[in-house]
Amino acid sequence: MAKISHKPIRMCVSCRKRQFQDNLVRLQCAEGSLEVYKMNGRSFYLCKDCIDEEKKVLKSLMRQCKSGDKDKLMNKLKEIITDDGKS
Numbered sequence: 001m002a003k004i005s006h007k008p009i010r011m012c013v014s015c016r017k018r019q020f021q022d023n024l025v026r027l028q029c030a031e032g033s034l035e036v037y038k039m040n041g042r043s044f045y046l047c048k049d050c051i052d053e054e055k056k057v058l059k060s061l062m063r064q065c066k067s068g069d070k071d072k073l074m075n076k077l078k079e080i081i082t083d084d085g086k087s
């Protein structure tokens with residue numbers, strides 16, 4: 001018998017596609033700054049495809065964080081992705 005997988009599926013806020021959580025990065029915004037989700041507050045997901053497209057992902061980040069500080073958001077995102085890759 002085949003095992004049914006119960007992988008959680010979440011929606012990317014940028015492309016609005018539904019994906020397995022494995023393929024998404026969970027983030028949150030705290031006071032206009034981007035952070036990795038820390039178990040409280042409002043969070044959102046971005047898929048790895050969107051993260052590869054800076055311009056596209058930036059629009060979503062600015063909307064989610066209500067911030068126009070593109071450099072800050074983008075730098076933070078890169079930092080988060082890099083950290084994620086190490087663990």
Ligand SMILES: [Zn+2]
Nearest residue numbers: 012015047050
């Ligand atoms: Zn996406």
